[in-house]
Amino acid sequence: MEERAETSNGDGALAAAFDFIPQGLALFDANLHLLRANSRYRDLLALPEIIMRAGTPLYDIALFLGRRGDLGPGDAIVLAAQRVQSLTEAPTTTTKRRGASGQTLEFQSVRQPDGGLVLSVLDVSARIEAEAALEKMNQSLERRVEERTAALTRVNIELEQARSKADLANRDKTRFLAAASHDLLQPLNAARLYTSTMIERAGGTPVGELARSIEASLSAVEEIMSALLDISRIDSGALKPTPTTFRLRDLMAKAQVEFGPLARERGVRLKILPSSKSVTTDRALAGRIVQNLVSNAIKYTRPGGRVLIGCRTRGTRIRIDVIDTGIGFNKDQHALIFAEFSRLEHGARMAQGLGLGLSIVRRLVSALGLTLELDSVEGRGSRFSLYLPRAREKPGIVDGDAQPREQVSNIAGLKVLCVDNERSILDAMEGLLTGWGCDVRSARSLRDIDRDGLLLGWLPDLVLMDYHLDQTSGLDAIEWLRHNVGGHLPAALVTADRSPQVRQIAEERAIPIVTKPVKPAALRAIISGLAGQRPRQPGSRTAESRASN
Structure with missing residues (x-):
C-alpha cells in the first residue's frame, strides 16, 4: 500500500512539472498514440480538449491541423500524412511552420528505443524576428560598407587623378621655368657682358657709374630667377x-x-x-x-x-x-x-x-x-x-x-674661341674679351666654324662653349674640337642650364662650368685657370696643321 502511494505521489509531481516546462511536450507510444501532453503543447497548437485525450493518434492531430489550414493549402489528408512522415522518418527532426496565431513554431521530434516519439514545440517568433533584424542589419552594414568602399575607391581614384595632374603640372611648371629661365638668362647674360665692357671702358666717369648701377640691377634679377628656379625644381621633385x-x-x-x-x-x-x-x-x-x-x-x-x-x-x-x-x-x-x-x-x-x-x-x-x-x-x-x-x-x-694648375695673371694675347647660338651674346663676349686684350673668334655652331674656316692658321688657346647649340650639345662640341684640334684643348662650358645632370656630365669630363649670366671676375678667373693648362712642349704646331687640313 505504501509503495503504491509513493508511486502515485511521484506521478503527480512529474505531471505537475510536465505542465510547467516552457516548451510544449507530447509523448506518443510505439503506435504513435498520444500518451501525455502538457498544457503548453495544447496552447501553442490551439488544440481542443477532445484531441488532447490520451490514445489520440498523431495522424488525427495532424489531420485536425491540416483541415484548419495550419499545414498550408492542399488536401488535408495528404498534408496530415506528410506531416506525420516528416516527424517520424528520422531519429531526430527539427522543422518550423506557422501557427494558428501567425507565430513561428519550431518542432523537434526524437524517436525512443521502444519506437515511441517525444515531440516538443517552441514559439521562436521573437528569435526569428531578432535573426531577421540582425540579418537586415548585416545586409544594411554590408551595403553601407560597400557604399563606403565604393566612395573611398572613388575618392582614391580622384586623389590619384589629382596627384597625377599635380605631378604633371609640377613637371610642366618645371619645364616651363627651365625654358623661361634659359630664354630670359640668355639676353640677361648679353646685357651683363655689355655693361661689364662699359664699366671697364668708362672707368670712373658718370657713364661708368651708370653702368655699375645697371649691373647691380641685372645681378638682382639673376639672383631672383635662379632662386625661384631652384625652389621650383626642389618642390616639384625634379631634383633627384x-x-x-x-x-x-x-x-x-x-x-x-x-x-x-x-x-x-x-x-x-x-x-x-x-x-x-x-x-x-x-x-x-x-x-x-x-x-x-x-x-x-x-x-x-x-x-x-x-x-x-x-x-x-x-x-x-x-x-x-x-x-x-x-x-x-x-x-x-x-x-x-x-x-x-x-x-x-x-x-x-x-x-x-x-x-x-x-x-x-x-x-x-x-x-x-x-x-x-x-x-x-x-x-x-x-x-x-x-x-x-x-x-x-x-x-x-x-x-x-x-695636378697643380698654373694661374695666368695676364690673359692678354690669349686666343679664345667663343661658341654660342645667340649672336648678341657673342658680340658682348667679344667686346669684353677684346677689352682684356684677347684674340677672339666666335661662331654660332660647329658648322659655322667649318664654313667660315675659323681654325685655318689659327689655333685657339681655349674654348668658351655654350651648352644649348642648335645641332648638338656644347659638351659634345668640345669633344669634337678636341678630336680635330688637339686633345689638350682647354675648354669651359658657358650655360644657363643649372640642372644637376649637365653639371655631372661636365664634371665627369673635367670641363668647368660658367653659369649665365656670366660674372666677369669669375669668367676671368676661369680663363686664367684654363690658360694655365696649355701644353708648353712642342706639338701644338702639329695640331694646328691638322686643323688647317
Missing part, C-alpha cells in the same frame, strides 16, 4: 640626388674661383682652407648648398670683415664650416632666416635680395638627408656647419686638382 664619391678640394677650389672676386670687391677677406677629405653625396647639390652659404656670408659681412671656410672630421662625417664676422643674429631669429621671402631688417639694409638663399639651403639639406647646424651671435658673426657622409673608399674620378 645622385650620390657620388669626390674630394672636397675641388668644391673648395670652385668656391675660391667663384667668390674670390666678389669678396675682394666688397672688401671682405676670404680664406678657404684646402682639404683632401672625401665625401659621398650629390656633388652638384652639395656644391649649391656651399655656394649659397658662402654667398650669404660675404653678402652680410661688412668691409674689413673675414669669411673662413674649412673642414673637420667628426666621426663618420665631414663637417664643412662657413664662418663669418658678419652681422649675425640671435637665437629667436634662427627659424625666421630659413623662411621664404624672410629677411632680417639689418640684413635688408646691407644687401639686396628676396631672402630665398637659405630657404633653398634648407630644402637641399632635406632632399640630401644631411644635417645643418647654426651658431650665431648678433653683431659678431655666424657659423653654418654642413655635415656630409665621409667616403669609405677612394673616389672613382680623379679630381682636377690632383
